[in-house]
Amino acid sequence: MTATSEPRAQDPAVLRAAMVSELREDTIASEALAGAFSVVPRHLFAPGEPLEMVYDSDTALVTKTSSDGTALSSVSAAHIQAVMLEQAEIEPGMRVLEIGSGGYNAALIAELVGPDGSITSVDIDPEIVARARAFLRAAGYARVRVMQADAEYGVPSHAPYDRIIVTVGAWDIPPAWIDQLSTQGRIVVPLRFAGLTRCVAFDRAETGLVSRSYCLGGFVPMQGEGTFTATRVPIDGDATLRLDGPNPGFDVPALRKAIHGPRIERWSGAAFDLPDELELFVVTSAPQVPFLYASQRLVDQGVFTPAVTFGAAILLEGASFAYRTKRENENTGGWESGVFAYGPHAEAVAERYVELLRRWATEYRRRGTARIDYIPAAASGGTPTGWYAPKRHGVVAVSWP
Ligand SMILES: C[S@@+](CC[C@H](N)C(=O)[O-])C[C@H]1O[C@@H](n2cnc3c(N)ncnc32)[C@H](O)[C@@H]1O
Structure with missing residues (x-):
């Protein structure tokens, strides 16, 4: 019996199905998202990694590390990808910008937007861009556009975007992200403020952006213009x-x-x-x-x-x-x-x-009670009355209604 069950456990399709049913239990509510996780072969975006790790929903696979040991790039844990994609509520036909490439998350997004949508992924690191392009091609997602640039300036050539999904730790929201967002658009971003990071789904508001939901999540740090040092x-x-x-x-x-x-x-x-x-x-x-x-x-x-x-x-x-x-x-x-x-x-x-x-x-004492606002420096309306953290391009304000 062992001889027949061992190879099955190493079958990527079997491991993927197990991962999806686990994600369905506590993270994924949308059928479309479950469908995307079911069909994208995650192991093709992390060649050489043990399959059990690739399909462990809580494991991030580090793909590049700096000389001091800081993780610079990774295939993020499936759990946090699922959480953020749920927050994003991506629909068929949408135009999406992914900030921080790797390939896998972009492939999930490609499944969600379908043939009428478009997905642009941008990474600052040419090595990561080359890897992501090669993996996407091999997995059948050549239509994902992968660009090399510092995302501080977004990707104006393909804007506006209905969704901007940031998959790298951000300390601020550069003006370009808001400028390149469609009127009904949403930005999902692991945003650091007050020493903590929360993955915030922001919709447009009168004075900038307002949180629709937020959750816990950590990401590799932003490089380039948006670098932040505590x-x-x-x-x-x-x-x-x-x-x-x-x-x-x-x-x-x-x-x-x-x-x-x-x-x-x-x-x-x-x-x-x-x-x-x-x-x-x-x-x-x-x-x-x-x-x-x-x-x-x-x-x-x-x-x-x-x-x-x-x-x-x-x-x-x-x-x-x-x-x-x-x-x-x-x-x-x-x-x-x-x-x-x-x-x-x-x-x-x-x-x-x-x-x-x-x-x-x-x-x-209820989950998700805070309201998080991002108010760009360019917005009029003065300083918020409650708690706020000054940023380079605006302020993050948090209130507890
Ligand atoms: C966690 S990885 C992205 C994971 C990927 N989305 C996936 O499919 O799992 C974060 C990426 O952000 C990139 N990055 C860091 N700073 C950046 C910047 N300023 N502009 C664009 N990409 C950046 C890093 O090179 C790294 O590859």
């Missing part, structure tokens, strides 16, 4: 603050003292769940919420909880700061959120954070 402020060899904007002048020696001084813990009584949404709520509650990254050594010493090695959003007041934590709630079987706070004003900053946790739990 600001890093080392506190000592074991702790670093990271933030999107410039260093506002943190009192590093005082923060170093606070980290190694006593800490207090305070509990909110509020349930802890939907951590991604809670994190978005916290980072958009104050003008600047840096992330603290600590070494394993500080975790081992008990100074921080393990979560801080991956970065914890902190509320700061002078040289005092707090970050959130959780503990099991024996009464409910769920989790309770709380905070650890450090520094001379630990009590005050802990109280502020706990108040936020309570407000989140009572008013906003």
